[in-house]
Amino acid sequence: MIFTGLIxxxxxxxxxxxxxxxxxxxxxxxxxxxxxxxxxxxxxPEVRAPLVIGVLGEDPFGxxxxxxVRGEKVNNHPLVVQRYRRVEEIKTCHIxxxxxxxxxxxxxxxxxxxxxxxxxVGDVDGFxxxxxxxxxVTEKNKIRFRINVEAAKAAKLTxxxxxxxxxxxVAPGKD
Amino acid sequence: xxSRATQRCTTRRKSRRAWSPAHAFMVLGLVIFASDAxxxxxxxxxxxxxxxxxxxxxxxDIDVTSxxxxxxxxxxxxxxIQVITQEDIRRSGAASLPEALRLASNLEVAQxxxxxxxxxxxxxSSTTANKLLVLVDGRTVYTPLFSGVFWxxxxxxxxxxxxxxxxxxxxxxxxxxxxxxxxxxxxxxxxKDTQGLLVLGGGGTELRDFGGIRYGGTLSSNLYYRVYxxxxxxxxxxxxxxxxxxxxxxxxxxxxxxxxxxxEANLLTLQGDIYDGRIAxxxxxxxxxxxxxxxxxxxxxxxxxxxxxxxxxxYDRTHRDIPGTFAEDxxxxxxxxxxxxxxxxxxxxxxxxxxxLIEDDVGNTAALAFLPARLSRQWFSGFVQDEIALVxxxxxxxxxxxxxxxxxxxxxxxxxxxxxxxxxxxxxxxxAVSRAVRTPSRIDNDFFAPGNPPFTLLQGGTNFVxxxxxxYELGYRIQPHPRLSLSLAAYYNDYDNLRSVEKVNPPAxxxxxxxxxxxxxxxxxxxxxxxxxxxxxxLRAGYTELRIHVxxxxxxxxxxxxxxxxxxxxHQVTVRSSWDLPGHLEFDAGFxxxxxxxxxxxxxxxxxxxxxxxxxxxxxxxSIVGQNLLHNHxxxxxxxxxxxxxxxxxxxxxxxxx
Numbered sequence: 001m002i003f004t005g006l007i008x009x010x011x012x013x014x015x016x017x018x019x020x021x022x023x024x025x026x027x028x029x030x031x032x033x034x035x036x037x038x039x040x041x042x043x044x045p046e047v048r049a050p051l052v053i054g055v056l057g058e059d060p061f062g063x064x065x066x067x068x069v070r071g072e073k074v075n076n077h078p079l080v081v082q083r084y085r086r087v088e089e090i091k092t093c094h095i096x097x098x099x100x101x102x103x104x105x106x107x108x109x110x111x112x113x114x115x116x117x118x119x120x121v122g123d124v125d126g127f128x129x130x131x132x133x134x135x136x137v138t139e140k141n142k143i144r145f146r147i148n149v150e151a152a153k154a155a156k157l158t159x160x161x162x163x164x165x166x167x168x169x170v171a172p173g174k175d
Numbered sequence: 176x177x178s179r180a181t182q183r184c185t186t187r188r189k190s191r192r193a194w195s196p197a198h199a200f201m202v203l204g205l206v207i208f209a210s211d212a213x214x215x216x217x218x219x220x221x222x223x224x225x226x227x228x229x230x231x232x233x234x235x236d237i238d239v240t241s242x243x244x245x246x247x248x249x250x251x252x253x254x255x256i257q258v259i260t261q262e263d264i265r266r267s268g269a270a271s272l273p274e275a276l277r278l279a280s281n282l283e284v285a286q287x288x289x290x291x292x293x294x295x296x297x298x299x300s301s302t303t304a305n306k307l308l309v310l311v312d313g314r315t316v317y318t319p320l321f322s323g324v325f326w327x328x329x330x331x332x333x334x335x336x337x338x339x340x341x342x343x344x345x346x347x348x349x350x351x352x353x354x355x356x357x358x359x360x361x362x363x364x365x366x367k368d369t370q371g372l373l374v375l376g377g378g379g380t381e382l383r384d385f386g387g388i389r390y391g392g393t394l395s396s397n398l399y400y401r402v403y404x405x406x407x408x409x410x411x412x413x414x415x416x417x418x419x420x421x422x423x424x425x426x427x428x429x430x431x432x433x434x435x436x437x438x439e440a441n442l443l444t445l446q447g448d449i450y451d452g453r454i455a456x457x458x459x460x461x462x463x464x465x466x467x468x469x470x471x472x473x474x475x476x477x478x479x480x481x482x483x484x485x486x487x488x489x490y491d492r493t494h495r496d497i498p499g500t501f502a503e504d505x506x507x508x509x510x511x512x513x514x515x516x517x518x519x520x521x522x523x524x525x526x527x528x529x530x531x532l533i534e535d536d537v538g539n540t541a542a543l544a545f546l547p548a549r550l551s552r553q554w555f556s557g558f559v560q561d562e563i564a565l566v567x568x569x570x571x572x573x574x575x576x577x578x579x580x581x582x583x584x585x586x587x588x589x590x591x592x593x594x595x596x597x598x599x600x601x602x603x604x605x606x607a608v609s610r611a612v613r614t615p616s617r618i619d620n621d622f623f624a625p626g627n628p629p630f631t632l633l634q635g636g637t638n639f640v641x642x643x644x645x646x647y648e649l650g651y652r653i654q655p656h657p658r659l660s661l662s663l664a665a666y667y668n669d670y671d672n673l674r675s676v677e678k679v680n681p682p683a684x685x686x687x688x689x690x691x692x693x694x695x696x697x698x699x700x701x702x703x704x705x706x707x708x709x710x711x712x713x714l715r716a717g718y719t720e721l722r723i724h725v726x727x728x729x730x731x732x733x734x735x736x737x738x739x740x741x742x743x744x745x746h747q748v749t750v751r752s753s754w755d756l757p758g759h760l761e762f763d764a765g766f767x768x769x770x771x772x773x774x775x776x777x778x779x780x781x782x783x784x785x786x787x788x789x790x791x792x793x794x795x796x797x798s799i800v801g802q803n804l805l806h807n808h809x810x811x812x813x814x815x816x817x818x819x820x821x822x823x824x825x826x827x828x829x830x831x832x833x
Contacts, residue, residue, distance in 0.1 A: 070223075104265075
C-alpha cells in the first residue's frame, strides 16, 4: 500500500531536522528571556556561577537549545542547559521550561518550586493561570507570549519592559 | 508569503530603530535563508547563530506554521460545539466511550443494558439512532445496517484519546450524509505524545476487571510509534425486578499507531486496531460475538500557512454474530481527500472528494432477514466550502455544499450557510441554515420479518427515499469574565420523509411496510456554562431543552406518531465539579437529571458520579470511582416489556506511567 511504501521509503532518507520550527523559535525566546529578566543575587551561588536554563519533562528542543546558548553569557554568568526528568532533580535553575508532557503534574511542580527564583515558562492551557510566569501562545502561526507579572514578582524576578511591551500581561488567575 | 513577512520585518526595524550593519546582516541572513529553497512557500529558519541575535519582535514575526491544521478557536466557530478533553475523561472516571460522551451536555446518552447505548443529538434517540455521525480518527464507525453505531464494538484506550469534539446540529456539508443532527469526532493522540510505558488495571462491581498497557517509543529521530492492548469484563444489567439480565460480557482490543514527521510539511500516520468480544445472551441462543479490525493511513501535507491537503485511506472489517437473530460481516473501504487553500485575502476554500465501498454479508435467521443477504454498495462524494472574511476577524460567512451519490437514491445535495460575528474578542453571535439528509440504510430497504416469504409481519420499503432536514440555528457565546464562559445554542429543525411503518392492507394491522410517511419538527436549546471558581475548583453545567413533534403525512397509514423514531427526554441538566485538594488529591463529582421519556414511559431520574484520586508520586495514580450512586438500579431507556436497568457501581483503578 502507498502508505507503507512511503514510510519504508522515508527511512532511507537522510534524517531531517527533528525539531519543529515552533520549538526552534521558542528556544530562541528562552535565550532572549535570559537577557531581559533580573534575578536576585541569592539566585546565584557565586558571581560567576552559570545561569541555568532547565527543561523539565520531554525535551522538545533537542540539541537546538544548546546550540542557541553555546558561548553566551549574561552579566558574566555563562549559560548552560540542563534537563530534568523529575521536579526533584532541579537544583540551581533560573529559567525552567515545563514541557507539555508535565501537563498533568503542573500543580505539583508549582507547589514544590514555590518560593524559588525560577522563571517558569510553558505552553499548555492554564499555565499562567495556575502559577507559571510566561506562557507561549501560537496565534495566526506566530508565537506570542503572556506574562503573569504577579507570579514573577512573587519569585522575586524583575522582567524588563522590553519584554513586557510586546507581551500580553495577564492578571493573577488568568491565562 | 515569505517575501511579505520579510518586508514587514524590514519596515518595522526601520521605523523603530536606527539602522546598523548588524541589523543589515541579520536581514540579509533572513532573506538568504528564506530564499534558499526556491519554489517552497515554507520559510526556512536562519541558523542558531543568527536566531539568537533576533529581537523579541523579530522572533514574534516568524511564521511557525505547524504541519497539522491548528484547531479553530472554539469561541469563533459558527456551530454548537463542545470539546471533551483527555483531562475531562480522566477526571470523570468514564471507562468507555459512551460514558465519556456523557460529558457533552449537548448529547443525549442513555444506557440501555450492559452493552447497548442510545446516543443522539437533538432527538431521535434509539439503540439504532441514525442521525448522528461518529468518527474515530477520521474513520466513520457506522453500520450500513441502520446508519448508526454499535457502541459495543467501538473502543480505544481512553488514555490515548486527545479530545472528543461534539457538534450538535447538522454537519453534512463537511462530513456528509448521516451528519444530520450531529457529529462526534473522537481524536486520539499522536504517537509522539504517548511515549513511554503506561500500565493500568482495576476492578469493581459492574466493571468487574480491566487492564490496559501501552508502550510508545521512537524508531528514528522523527518516527514515533505506540502499541497498546486492553481488556475488560463487565457485569450484566438487571431486569426491573432486580434479577440478572444475563448479558455480562468481555472484550479485548489491541492496536498500534505510527506517526512520522517526515519533514516539517509532511506528516504520515498509520494506525490500526483489532478487537474481539463475547456477550452473554439469556436462554440457549449462545453468546453474541463481536470482532473486527481496521487499518488507516493518512498523509497530511502543508503547502503554506493557509493551504494544506490530506489524503486518507482506511479499511475496516466488522463481524457480528447474534445467534438466533442475525449475523453480519462488513467490509468498508474508504478513500478521502481534502484540500484547503486561500483565494485572495478574504476567501478560505476547503474542498474534498470521497469514495466508499461497503461489502455486507448478512446471515439471516427464521426471525428476520436482510434481503439480499450479500450486497456491495458505493458512495461518491464531493464538497466545497468557502469561508469568507466579510470583515476580517469580525464577520465570517461560510457557504458550502456537499454533493453525494449513493446506490439507493442517486444524487443528494446538502448545502449550508453559516455566519459568525465576533462582536468583541469575548463575544460571538452565530447563525446557520443547513439542509441535511439521512440516506437509506439496509434496515429501511432490505429488512423483512419473519425471515422467509411471505413476510407476514414486516416488509422492507423498496421505495424508501432519504429523510430530509432543514435546520435553522442561532447561537451566542460570551466570556464575561476570564473565569466564566457561557454558550447558548437554539434551533428549529424541519423534517420531511421520516421513516414510517405503513399498513399494506388496511385496516389489517399486518404486514407493515417501511416507508417515508412521517414529517415533523423539533426545536430546543442547549445552554452550557463553565466557571473556574478558584484555581483549584472548576464547575461546569449544561441544560438542554428539546421538543419533537412527528406526525403522519396526509395519506399515510402510519399509526406510530413518531413513537418508533424518537424516544427523547424534554430536559436534561448536568453539573460537574472538579476539585484539586491538598495532599495530591482530586475529587470530582457529576450530577445529571434526565426528564421522562414519555412514549416509553421511562420515568425521570437523577444520578450521581464521583471520583476520588490520589497521586502519591507523579508516576502513580490511585482512584476510586462511583457511578449511578443514587439508586440500587434505575432505567434509562426502553419499553417496559424489554427494559433493563443500570445498577449502582464502584470500581478502583491503578495507573502507572514510566
